[in-house]
Amino acid sequence: MNQIYNFSAGPAVLPKEVLQQARDEMLDWHDSGMSVMEMSHRGKEFMAIAEKTESDFRELVGVPKNYKILFLQGGATSQFSMVPMNLLRGKKTADYINTGQWSTKAIEEANRYCTVNVAASSEDANFTYVPTQDKWRLNQEAAYIHYTSNETIGGVEFHWIPEIDPQNNTPLVVDMSSDILSRPLDVTRFGLIYAGAQKNLGPAGLTLVIVREDLLGIPIVDTPTLYNYQVHAKNDSMYNTPPTYAMYITGLVFSWLKKKGGLATMERINITKANLLYDLLDSTDFYHCPVAKSDRSRMNVPFTLRNPALDEEFLKQAKISGLIQLKGHRSVGGMRASIYNAMPIEGVAKLAAFMKEFASQHV
Numbered sequence: 001m002n003q004i005y006n007f008s009a010g011p012a013v014l015p016k017e018v019l020q021q022a023r024d025e026m027l028d029w030h031d032s033g034m035s036v037m038e039m040s041h042r043g044k045e046f047m048a049i050a051e052k053t054e055s056d057f058r059e060l061v062g063v064p065k066n067y068k069i070l071f072l073q074g075g076a077t078s079q080f081s082m083v084p085m086n087l088l089r090g091k092k093t094a095d096y097i098n099t100g101q102w103s104t105k106a107i108e109e110a111n112r113y114c115t116v117n118v119a120a121s122s123e124d125a126n127f128t129y130v131p132t133q134d135k136w137r138l139n140q141e142a143a144y145i146h147y148t149s150n151e152t153i154g155g156v157e158f159h160w161i162p163e164i165d166p167q168n169n170t171p172l173v174v175d176m177s178s179d180i181l182s183r184p185l186d187v188t189r190f191g192l193i194y195a196g197a198q199k200n201l202g203p204a205g206l207t208l209v210i211v212r213e214d215l216l217g218i219p220i221v222d223t224p225t226l227y228n229y230q231v232h233a234k235n236d237s238m239y240n241t242p243p244t245y246a247m248y249i250t251g252l253v254f255s256w257l258k259k260k261g262g263l264a265t266m267e268r269i270n271i272t273k274a275n276l277l278y279d280l281l282d283s284t285d286f287y288h289c290p291v292a293k294s295d296r297s298r299m300n301v302p303f304t305l306r307n308p309a310l311d312e313e314f315l316k317q318a319k320i321s322g323l324i325q326l327k328g329h330r331s332v333g334g335m336r337a338s339i340y341n342a343m344p345i346e347g348v349a350k351l352a353a354f355m356k357e358f359a360s361q362h363v
């Protein structure tokens, strides 16, 4: 089989070493006589997998003891409702920063539970930048401040963590679905972090939540049991059956990241990878990247061809070269190259070389 590089935005590429290990352990995990898929989630084998997955994550990131790590289902979309249901804590309003389609969805859902104050938005420029914090109009009464650290569709990323007024100490909540573990992370700056696994962590089906303990325990009236963070926290994410196989694969990804040198190393590699593409995009009129330079995502690189009549030919030739899933999101068109942790630098270099060659052949 030819080497294929998969630039899908999600579900996305996984490290080859992880898939190979999963293959080797598929039918019989560690002489247990069982596949991980066949194990009781309360049996000692799976408990060992779950504990290692959590402790490796704590070690990789440096998660303080007063934060719970929850292994949930429902995707990041479920968090759009779980966050207001659990974190309003009697308050009637929350601050949201709107930097694109995922922020917009989070806002729409939160509006069902509270009055959303959109404290800043980049809608005026078609969501191509991050509003600097001096432009934010935060509400002193807000229960929390929510933002999306990386807009997976628009390719707009925060390269900074918002500062919180120490007097008010409003918890910062972040949807980190597509850039978690792409760089070191200071958990102490946040009240709650959430991420669907299928971008940068593992397979679809697992949703990771990291939440400061003191925020738990005051959900809105009639919150369904499974939407109550505290129920999951008290039961080590085993109130009901967690997504066991997705947790196992994600655990293998954490071990892989540790072996690669951890998050500081990943950040260095991710910067190098992103620069390969952005430098090329900026060096020619053939392509165009709409995102403000300071806010360009290291994970999702959206771009258009000046001549959209060439889009189909571009995708066809790319595929022949082993470069797949480059078509942009249906809502924006053009192209998008997602280059998460698991995308090797060789794949990005090959894409950049292909793009250069394609441009020179179609002037």
Ligand SMILES: *Cc1c(COP(=O)(O)O)cnc(C)c1O
Pocket (backbone or CB within 6 Å): 010, 074, 075, 076, 077, 078, 102, 148, 150, 151, 152, 175, 176, 177, 178, 196, 197, 199
């Ligand atoms: C993919 C994505 C979501 C939605 O995730 P689901 O798992 O499909 O619910 C939400 N936010 C961001 C930033 C995403 O990239």
